[in-house]
Amino acid sequence: MPLSAPRQPTLMRSTQTLRDTQRPSSAWVGWGQWLALITMTVDHVTRYLMPYSWDVGWASSSIGRIAFPLFAAMVAWHALFNTRDPMRYARRILVIGLLAQLPYMSMPRYGFQLNICFTLALGLCWGTLLYELARRSLFTVSTNKHAWGKAIKAWLAVAASLAIWWLVGPWVEYGHRGLLLIPFYMLALQALNQPAETLSERLGATAATLPVLLVAGLMNNSDMAKAFTVATCLAVLLLAAGAASRVPQIAAGARMPRKLWLAWYPGHFAAIAVLLHWPG
Known part of the structure; x- marks a missing residue:
């Protein structure tokens, strides 16, 4: 999956302040990539290839629940700290999603659904938009009519983005909650990476982590799946802290x-599709 930051990103003024804070170490990402691919593959192999009589659904509900919050965390981390052009980064994820969609659609499922790359790319676009709107216009305190006009336009843009989120949610993997994860990650990672010297600053940073953990807790049905998803998010938040x-x-x-x-991502789905639908 295209979740590493572009090697030579172009400079975009609108996203420059995503890296205004001191960059934290990204050494953990190298380990996270292996963990994400392994847990995702375990999830898909046990879900689509293992016979039902083997009763290995526990692997998908435990190990398999690490992959998505970890992928989302790496996307948010790169967007904040490692790339100057998050929108270009999102386009790269969408390309991989398009390549993977056909084998993804051959997996047993009810109805049409877009794969996880669409969830990640749209979540990244939304998180970047909200970050920029908040930084530039949402909380403007001024008597200047032009500034208030910008703030009103920004709030209208937020309302429009929420409407799009509501419409798009049913069509992507992990639905509405999945689309929320990257924007909430970006909020939490940015807050945790800021210097916190006073009690109010520390409390504010802690409060910024709560939406991520809440969404993670609501994302799955079983208690085991919820526990693994929340634990993965909590580990990433500790890294940011x-x-x-x-x-x-x-x-x-x-x-x-x-x-x-x-x-x-597209390759392993293609391999599973061949094994799943091979004649005989």
């Missing part, structure tokens, strides 16, 4: 090959 600096760099020989990282 300072634990990332303690994570060692992954060895050069163990790093995820870029081509493998980009090709795995």
Whole structure:
């Protein structure tokens, strides 16, 4: 999946302040990539290929629930700290989603649904839009009519984005809650990365993490799945709060090959589709 930041991103003035704060270490991402691909593959193999009589659904409800919140965390992390052009980053994710959609649609499911890349890309676009609107216009306090006009337009844009979220939600994997995860991650990661010297600042940073954990808790049905999803989100929040600096760099020989990282999502669905529908 295209979840690593572009190597040579173009400078975009509108997203420059996403990196105004000191960048935290991203060493954990190298480990997270392997974990995300392994847990996602376990989820899909047990869900689509294992016979029902084997009773391995527990793997999908536990290990498999790590993948999506981890992918969403890496997207939000890169958007905030590692790329100057989140929209270009979102377009790259959409390309992979388009390539994966056909084999994804061959999996057993009820009705049409867009795969997880669409959830991630749309969540990233929405999170970036909300961040920019909040930074520029939403909380303007001024007697200047022009400033108030910008603030009103910004609030209308937020209302329009909520309407789009409501309409698009049923068509993407993980639905409305999945689309919320990256914007809430961006809010939490940005708050946790800010210096917090006073009690009110620390309380504010803590409060910013609550929407992520709430959505994670509501995202799945079983208690086991909820626990693994919330635990994954909590681990990422702890990394943002300072634990990332303690994570060692992954060895050069163990790093995820870029081509493998980009090709795995559509490729593994294509392999599962062949095995699932092979004659005989």
